[in-house]
Amino acid sequence: MNKVVAGADEAIRDINDGAVLMLGGFGLCGIPENCIASLVKKGVKNLTCISNNAGVDDFGIGLMLQNKQVKKMISSYVGENAEFERQLLSGELEVELIPQGTLATRCMAAGYGMPAIYTPAGAGTEVAIGKETRNFNGKDYLLEYAFDADFAIVKAWKGDTDGNLVFKETARNFNPLMAMAGKITIAEVEELVPAGELDPNLIHTPGIYVHRIFQGVNYEKRIEQRTIRKKL
């Protein structure tokens, strides 16, 4: 059992045209920068990407959009991205927008072996069209299905050689949920340590969910909205 790979190129070696990918991150926070770079380099096409956002024009999934590698985005909010908008309006890109909590819970459902879950998000709106609505205790819920993704690509803070992961601050977001949900889960980490170095009480994603792991390099960690306050 060796889960450690040399780097992103090896980790994504069998991601081919038409694959369904989950990509962790919220905005540009906690995104798998190394794997995205390798996917862009590899030029694999017709991808379906499940990710809360679509990056910005020149960073994150935006790089894959620029390179015309994405056939379909499944997201909750696609943000400010001119190329995304152009492709969407021209019909080159298919987009499915779903509520953020539904997106998160459909990942969790896959990782927990639950075929579907009930959520009130979207009940009574156009999101409910074509979906089963069911009333529990006087409130309407939609039946939403677990995602079925070929690969989940996540970014963690620390990881060990057995695939155990720990995330940092709000860079956690969708990463542990997607890590549970991929048929094959690839984790890039800022710091890779030998098995046994992480406190087993404090692991966010147990290694059973992770198939490949590597220590990433050159993280840019771009900030999307730099907001500050003045020192008094």
Next chain:
Amino acid sequence: MNKVVAGADEAIRDINDGAVLMLGGFGLCGIPENCIASLVKKGVKNLTCISNNAGVDDFGIGLMLQNKQVKKMISSYVGENAEFERQLLSGELEVELIPQGTLATRCMAAGYGMPAIYTPAGAGTEVAIGKETRNFNGKDYLLEYAFDADFAIVKAWKGDTDGNLVFKETARNFNPLMAMAGKITIAEVEELVPAGELDPNLIHTPGIYVHRIFQGVNYEKRIEQRTIRKKL
């Protein structure tokens, strides 16, 4: 906002006859010893207890059974407990046995605001009688409802004054799930620290789920099956 109470007596002050309680722990591991002692002392009766096990004759929930305080147990395995058996056979005690994963997931569903979940556990068996069976992708699942408990009583390793909790080893078990699921959640902890001392990255139960917290005393932590190996 003050969640800290002096001790177990104050924490359980408004648990009255007929209440539905969740009690954390697996076997005797990670059980809320202090709150159980206070419930026994208070003598509150006709309780419905949702807990994976029922303790042993002279420890854990077994103490409440000895004291004839429990009307109904909802558990996955009731273990070796002579008084439990006597009450069950005499008809004094009602018992609902449900699969362990179903028990865990029905707690989680309550904490996650999901009215019901689908699980394959028990499909095609007598557990399925009276329940909705639904096929997803060729496999049968049962619809199981979220628990609705008045109080959840859990035991954590460390906690802070804002109610954030950290659990130790396999004493985690059902505790974080039940902590999310109570209308009122009471946490007893081995070590209570000021808010800000726990690493916010490494909290198992965020304080929003916890209404009362106190530092417990005199933990016995009885071992149910002491198994050892010989030194070579």
Next chain:
Amino acid sequence: MALTKEQIAQRIAKELKDGFYVNLGIGIPTLVANYIPKGINVVLQSENGLLGMGPFPFEGEEDPDLINAGKQTITTVPGSAFFDSAMSFGMIRAGKVDLTVLGAMEVSEQGDIANWKIPGKMVKGMGGAMDLVASAKNIIVAMMHTNPKGESKLLPGCMLPLTGVNCVKKVVSDLAVLDITPQGFKLLERAPGISVEEIRSKTAGRLLVEGEIPEMKFEV
């Protein structure tokens, strides 16, 4: 005088109670954090996975791994906790968040809300808004009473695609504070110098006015 955005936030802050867990949406709702009454302890939730959000960082102390749901760099306060997005929306769905404050394009007299999509315009997505409105037990909408053309945004029924149905409990606009009741918008307070007649003329949905309607007061 119609309220400024700051005053809308200031008025909403009066709804806060000690110990509240609160989710503040983007825009005016975010400003509410600046007016939390003294002596009251409120914990801010950010739905990307944080309880205990603090103010923006000082320059040079920005942490790219620490952002809010608006993708802004933030800080934490003591007692904060991070968690994944499923737990985040889980605690919202389970009613653990005491108050949610959101912006809206339209609100109906039944408490329906539209705030995510304008037909014919580029749709960026609902983000967490649909989860929040469908799940939160107490929703206050912060909004302008009318659109730039002067048309009411408080309607008998929403015309834009809905974000959620029958979920808004209270509206604080630049002109008034209103509860959503089975009888429609119930006027509770007026902005200083704004008449009941003006509010009536700018409220397309049913407006319920009972007795004397007090003016809002703002301490400076």
Next chain:
Amino acid sequence: MALTKEQIAQRIAKELKDGFYVNLGIGIPTLVANYIPKGINVVLQSENGLLGMGPFPFEGEEDPDLINAGKQTITTVPGSAFFDSAMSFGMIRAGKVDLTVLGAMEVSEQGDIANWKIPGKMVKGMGGAMDLVASAKNIIVAMMHTNPKGESKLLPGCMLPLTGVNCVKKVVSDLAVLDITPQGFKLLERAPGISVEEIRSKTAGRLLVEGEIPEMKFEV
């Protein structure tokens, strides 16, 4: 000679592959951990919330907070992780556990299993058994071929209340190794010195015998 319980465990251990995540039930299955082939790395899951279970502790090193699903004091190995019971059964349901080994009172030729309840006797509960059998992608049953009265426990259909339907993939008994196939129990191996005829006479369910059936071999 029929296999001992240790030999049943030893035979099951040959099914392990490097990198497997394995859940071992109480009784004979627990013994499998003693026979993990050299050079193979297997991670043991305990459904109360642990991956990376190690051997029993040395005397004096027992930790009451560290037990397995049989409530026995245990240890952990490097790379272990603790989690709550919902995640534990979640990873089982999601098929992340490669192999589950369980005991049984009865197994049917369709792969049904009964191992939790005997009518008329005190029922202690199914614990995690129903979740495991309904969820695991690969289940091997470790059992005696017959009950103490000599009656077959490999049946056309279970007579005891079921734990799960159509889920067992393989049976290793004291007499034989058998796969569950659409044609019933397919005999793969015999215990040393046990004839096909004896196995046939002690198997009430359909028994499929194709060609020569090899004897199991045990290195000492």
